[in-house]
Amino acid sequence: MIRFTLRQLTYFTTTAELGSIARAGRKLRVSAAAISAAIDALEDLSGCILFDRFPAQGMRLTAVGAQLDAEARTVLAAARNWEQSTRYLREEASGHVRLGTYHALAYVFGLPIVMRNRERWPKVRLELVQTNLLSLLQQLDHGDLDVMLVYDNRFDRAARDVTDLGTVRAKVILAETHPLAQRRRLKLADLEGLPYVQLTDDTQGPTMLDSLRGLGLNPEVHFSSSSYELVRSAVGKGLGFTLSALQPANPTTYHGDRLVAIPLDAPVQERRIVALCRKGRASEPLIQNVVSSCRHVLDTAMRL
Template sequence: MLRFTLRQLSYFRATAALGSIASAAKELGVSTAAISAAIDNLEAIAGTRLFNRFPAHGVKLTPSGEILEQMARGVLAEAEKWAQGARNLRTDAGGKVRIGTYLALVYVFAIPILMRNREIWPKVELDFVESSHPNLLEQLNKGHIDIMMPYDLCFEREGYDVVDLAKVEAKVVLPASSPLAGRKRLALGDLEGLSYVRLDREIPGRTMLDLLYARGIKPPIAFSSSSYELVRSAVGKGLGFTFSMFQPHNAITYQGDRLVCIPLEEPLQQVRIIAACRKGRLQEDIIRNVISTSRHVLEAADSRN
């Protein structure tokens, strides 16, 4: 059982910062007796002196006191985080939040984020916008969307409030009928001779095909589409393989074929999904709450993959 309080730690820190019990008492609006009692209690618990007292010259931390003051700083910082989380949960902020992201991410995350937010923030209405990276960035800058959730590939963070949501890596998507489907992991060499089904996209950075070429693997392109589900369906019919950052809950395509998602022995690409909003908007309860909930949803999905 703890034998000290956060208030006593705050008295201890204020005294260390100001170098005087009297100054700390004045700063905090309490009596010098309260400060002294807090320090005496902490010294009794620690079994050592925290301050050297100098009559008429205040106090100074002992070596032990310096160590414990740093620890107290960390405890108080964590306590403030907890308090902020509690304040966020109490908030009744409501309204509409528009989230812009890629179509492939919407398929996987939109509904879990929507349902989780409805559970915690019933007064918040979410609206998802699916588009290309350049268009989403333009809509964010114009205020047409409130939050953009892209990959961090070449995203210029300056000028935005940015929160990292989850780190993901590309996995190979194959039909369940493939001879490789039972493997736990694949080497890049296992992809030699296979055709590639390409998802056309407008996302900054090198494409998965570019990364394959850089490793000396140049698969023929069997099919291309900007539709995430159409690419999955083509893979399911055996036209080739593709890549996905996440294994969707539904491994069945629209055509009724089962897919498998297999990680590589050496990741071909690792990226972060981020949440970005215009500078200053992260201070708004409604924006901060939606981003926080989204992070928990994505982190949970990442742990399952």
């Protein structure tokens, strides 16, 4: 945890520049007591004497103080750059950013990300592109996409910039009318003999059904679809259970049935969500603001 403030660093560097607490106070229009308190706090925090004090002659940096003064100026310069970038993004940034993702991730997170980005950077148009992983990677590498929001499939991090955004954990999805729907947690044995509704997703990684089979449970698949919402609707109609790492805030399906999401004691699949862009683009302001919007929406969803 950072225990100093930018204000304390400003008071410290100004005193170092002017050689006097009184002169620093006049320049910054604060009291000498405030300057002195900030310097005392930094000395306590660092465990070092930052200034040699000379009565009637002012103050001079110690050797350690001079090193920390240079580092403090670097921190303050970075903070000013961050503030300028933020102001630019908020007030002036404009452009068109193409964000690619899977259909299921777009269904749950796509619109909140678009709305968050629109709220923070109203002149930046964010376009969602939804397809399978192979197509997303091809479009990214050809420059047809700017950013990808996908599960981490151990991408080559030397070839692309990858930003970790968080981990989602699979839960059992059941119709609210199912006999198990009132349970707070489920065991793998509770699912024995129940039919499964399979999402034939576009992530090209191990599926939830693969995870169940790896744990020794091999349910009979009664319905499958590549449509995330159609799978939810089938579960709502009682065709079986499914596993999903994504749980929309709205538990009601298109057909009016309500679903419940219940944690499973067994170590079923966890999935890390990442943002990808072409190598060297992660520092671009428009890319950064989209990734920031993605992180905000995912963090909010994971706290629910």
